[in-house]
């Protein structure tokens with residue numbers, strides 16, 4: 375058994391997974407609208423609950439313009455106030471139009487509906503998908519995600535988006551409290567087959583004080599339920615070891 379750092383999940387499993395392979399994604403130049411500064415990257419948050427609220431807030435505090443959304447945007451006043459001057463609120467459609475990056479944090483069973491109702495708006499956007507299939511909450515779609523892979527299932531219901539599985543592996547509370555911590559940063563696993571989207575996700579992770587660990591989309595299942603790395607907020611070197619990634 376490996377020792378893992380205890381942050382906010384006292385019940386987290388401590389299981390050593392078999393080392394996998396790491397495919398190095400080619401480096402592509404970043405396109406204009408999604409360049410390197412927070413000012414160039416606008417984030418629309420769909421699902422502004424515990425996870426979307428916490429991660430959207432750390433983006434806003436890192437200097438990114440963030441539009442939180444809800445089907446009841448008038449209920450987001452307190453969240454917007456606490457996230458500061460870079461934050462605003464709107465409808466789901468407005469947040470999707472606003473963002474060149476979308477943070478998706480709705481119950482997994484809502485993915486098909488969100489994808490269907492916003493197909494045109496989401497097309498071509500980078501979507502950071504933090505949604506996890508949870509049996510007690512999400513019903514039938516959990517079987518599909520477990521059988522076919524959570525990354526593959528999200529991509530199926532979000533056709534045409536540039537998908538990165540991100541910010542789903544541990545709690546919103548940990549994202550809110552452990553960024554820029556002293557010592558070795560916590561690793562955040564990211565899964566995507568889109569090299570450019572991955573680079574942008576990696577920068578976002580670094581800008582909020584964590585260290586990204588990129589893997590191909592097919593490996594998203596390893597850090598979503600019921601995968602061995604789900605709920606584990608590990609120092610980046612430990613996370614890489616668990617994923618079988620050799621540090622250079």
Ligand SMILES: NC(=O)c1ccc[n+]([C@@H]2O[C@H](COP(=O)([O-])OP(=O)(O)OC[C@H]3O[C@@H](n4cnc5c(N)ncnc54)[C@H](OP(=O)(O)O)[C@@H]3O)[C@@H](O)[C@H]2O)c1
Nearest residue numbers: 421423424425444445479480481482484505506542545546
């Ligand atoms: N909580 C965590 O720490 C955590 C950590 C990692 C991953 N996640 C994952 O992140 C997702 C959100 O979890 P959460 O804990 O933040 O849940 P939550 O607090 O219940 O928030 C979910 C939000 O999704 C919105 N929503 C629900 N159905 C929707 C739909 N059909 N269309 C648009 N928006 C919809 C709701 O917003 P309105 O009702 O205001 O529209 C709600 O505020 C889940 O998939 C969860 O597994 C959560």
